[in-house]
Amino acid sequence: MAFFQPIVSRDHPIVGTEALLRWLAPDAPGPAEFIPYMEEQGLIREVGRQILHDIIHTAARWRQAHDRFESISVNVSPVQLREEAFVSHVTHALEASGLPAGCLILAITESLYIQAEFSRPVSEEAMTTLLHSSAPPSRWQQSPTG
Numbered sequence: 001m002a003f004f005q006p007i008v009s010r011d012h013p014i015v016g017t018e019a020l021l022r023w024l025a026p027d028a029p030g031p032a033e034f035i036p037y038m039e040e041q042g043l044i045r046e047v048g049r050q051i052l053h054d055i056i057h058t059a060a061r062w063r064q065a066h067d068r069f070e071s072i073s074v075n076v077s078p079v080q081l082r083e084e085a086f087v088s089h090v091t092h093a094l095e096a097s098g099l100p101a102g103c104l105i106l107a108i109t110e111s112l113y114i115q116a117e118f119s120r121p122v123s124e125e126a127m128t129t130l131l132h133s134s135a136p137p138s139r140w141q142q143s144p145t146g
Contacts, residue, residue, distance in 0.1 A: 002022075003021075004018070017062075019055045049080075052090065052093060059104075069103075071105055078108065
């Protein structure tokens with residue numbers, strides 16, 4: 001389930017948010033444990049696709065309701081970035097929701113990338129395609145933790 005950590009400005013209470021994936025169950029593992037497990041089991045693509053879609057649509061609703069809402073940051077697994085359809089999924093979610101691409105920040109979780117046994121670099125072609133797509137995220141950031 002997605003949880004949202006507000007990003008606060010001095011002159012306005014909330015200008016954005018960071019979306020965080022959390023597992024809601026008694027004694028559930030934290031993201032540092034369950035995200036690598038989902039990657040290993042091949043579940044991160046489908047879960048990540050659905051969560052990203054939901055988060056983008058939620059952010060679009062917030063932006064329509066609040067003029068000062070500027071951005072939403074979402075952690076993305078390197079496994080998701082290597083998926084051929086990643087760019088089209090992001091682009092489709094942005095277009096369907098009406099959220100301007102400039103409002104989406106994709107944070108690449110560096111620790112997961114480094115720890116992944118099967119870590120191979122995201123191809124330059126895939127990254128170039130995303131950066132030059134019709135709806136590229138405005139910013140990329142590296143996130144040191146999940």
